[in-house]
Amino acid sequence: MIKVFKFGGASIKNAEAIKNVGSILQDYKEEKLLIVVSAMGKTTNALEKVVKAYINQEEELPQYFEDVKKQHYDTAQTLFSKEHPIFADLNDVFMEIEWVIEDKVQDSYDYIYDQIVSIGEMASSKMVAAYLNQLDLATQWLDARDAIRTDNTYREGNVDWQETQEMMKTAVLPKLQKSGFVITQGFIGGTSENFTTTLGREGSDYSAAIFSYCLDAASMSIWKDVPGILTADPRLFSNVTKIDRLSYKEAIEMTYYGAKVIHPKTIKPIQNKNIPLYVKSFVDPEGDGTIISDDIEVEYPPVIVVEPNQALLHISTRDFSFVAEQHLGHLFKLFAQHRIKVNTMQNMAISFSVCVTNIPERISALLADLQEEFKVVKDENLELITVRHFHEEMLASLRKGKVLLFEERIRGTLQMVLKDVPVMHRK
Numbered sequence: 350m351i352k353v354f355k356f357g358g359a360s361i362k363n364a365e366a367i368k369n370v371g372s373i374l375q376d377y378k379e380e381k382l383l384i385v386v387s388a389m390g391k392t393t394n395a396l397e398k399v400v401k402a403y404i405n406q407e408e409e410l411p412q413y414f415e416d417v418k419k420q421h422y423d424t425a426q427t428l429f430s431k432e433h434p435i436f437a438d439l440n441d442v443f444m445e446i447e448w449v450i451e452d453k454v455q456d457s458y459d460y461i462y463d464q465i466v467s468i469g470e471m472a473s474s475k476m477v478a479a480y481l482n483q484l485d486l487a488t489q490w491l492d493a494r495d496a497i498r499t500d501n502t503y504r505e506g507n508v509d510w511q512e513t514q515e516m517m518k519t520a521v522l523p524k525l526q527k528s529g530f531v532i533t534q535g536f537i538g539g540t541s542e543n544f545t546t547t548l549g550r551e552g553s554d555y556s557a558a559i560f561s562y563c564l565d566a567a568s569m570s571i572w573k574d575v576p577g578i579l580t581a582d583p584r585l586f587s588n589v590t591k592i593d594r595l596s597y598k599e600a601i602e603m604t605y606y607g608a609k610v611i612h613p614k615t616i617k618p619i620q621n622k623n624i625p626l627y628v629k630s631f632v633d634p635e636g637d638g639t640i641i642s643d644d645i646e647v648e649y650p651p652v653i654v655v656e657p658n659q660a661l662l663h664i665s666t667r668d669f670s671f672v673a674e675q676h677l678g679h680l681f682k683l684f685a686q687h688r689i690k691v692n693t694m695q696n697m698a699i700s701f702s703v704c705v706t707n708i709p710e711r712i713s714a715l716l717a718d719l720q721e722e723f724k725v726v727k728d729e730n731l732e733l734i735t736v737r738h739f740h741e742e743m744l745a746s747l748r749k750g751k752v753l754l755f756e757e758r759i760r761g762t763l764q765m766v767l768k769d770v771p772v773m774h775r776k
């Protein structure tokens with residue numbers, strides 16, 4: 350049976366971390382593993398800077414790109430001898446971008462983004478593959494673009510499941526039939542014309558789920574720097590605890606509301622084939638982690654998800670007509686067109702309020718389209734807190750020092766949109 354492992358950026362952020370992954374994998378020598386890796390550490394952010402600098406023709410462009418290369422070469426120098434072919438491989442990967450950025454800007458932002466940013470995963474997967482082989486853990490490298498087919502929605506490729514399933518049969522299964530591991534890139538796919546697409550930030554979990562689904566994996570494991578799924582972000586809250594078991598439903602709800610542990614698109618494919626998902630710690634690989642699977646009936650503790658960078662849009666009709674089904678249909682079509690995710694909403698007689706993630710370019714484009722029919726007031730710098738399985742007593746402390754703009758309660762889930770303005774207290 351095939352198992353799918355996913356190692357994120359933090360787990361391979363430097364030579365030390367890659368060595369740790371090697372030592373974890375020693376325990377799985379006998380298994381058929383398909384390993385999905387992200388780009389090293391914060392490489393994707395660094396490559397986003399390269400993209401912006403190229404598009405805006407900033408002076409710092411060569412320096413930004415140099416930084417990315419240096420980080421990879423430095424790591425390779427620690428892991429390999431000078432003669433190792435990995436140096437030539439890395440050079441080939443970077444060369445492709447060298448060519449792109451020497452040229453004038455001709456293509457669309459999103460297309461260029463995917464061609465440039467995807468090399469983070471190309472480079473990391475080559476390096477980890479070479480390192481595992483050096484440890485005598487036989488590992489074949491697989492180009493994810495030969496396995497995952499998407500449409501040409503750059504930066505948010507939509508998977509063509511039928512094609513992908515076929516490609517897995519021809520490009521992936523034969524590799525897995527040989528002994529040893531197969532390693533590939535998370536986050537990326539390819540179009541029918543062989544262009545590279547990406548699946549959205551943090552999309553490597555989703556890639557692993559696509560592989561798990563198509564290969565009928567026995568299980569999928571995500572290796573992270575936390576002991577498992579926690580009840581809140583430990584950087585923001587104290588007394589956070591690990592949840593040992595979660596149902597697919599609970600997991601999809603948590604990730605939908607913004608819990609950053611797993612990419613929200615990960616759960617559907619694995620739920621559809623009833624594949625258990627383990628979230629484990631690469632710092633403590635013996636730890637139990639969290640298991641996500643079917644029909645888990647447990648009493649969940651309160652789970653808190655905080656989403657910063659929110660905007661509240663108060664949309665009202667200019668002619669005093671009711672915000673009725675037609676308007677709502679039209680509004681939602683526009684949200685979808687501008688790729689704006691509605692995080693929570695409320696409708697009133699002649700107005701409608703939505704809380705969305707504040708991506709200024711997308712929101713301005715939306716507002717331009719709404720202008721004629723609607724009056725829109727935008728409130729920024731907000732925070733959306735979602736609490737599942739909430740207890741009344743905990744809410745006051747969550748709101749402390751903030752002004753509550755909006756609250757929604759549905760069964761055990763509570764959502765609040767909060768603004769950070771100083772609250773005056775009576776002396």
Ligand code: ASP
Binds near residue numbers: 394549553
């Ligand atoms: N490297 C990509 C990112 O940072 C994908 C991932 O890490 O899952 O967004």
Ligand code: MG
Binds near residue numbers: 358
């Ligand atoms: Mg990542």
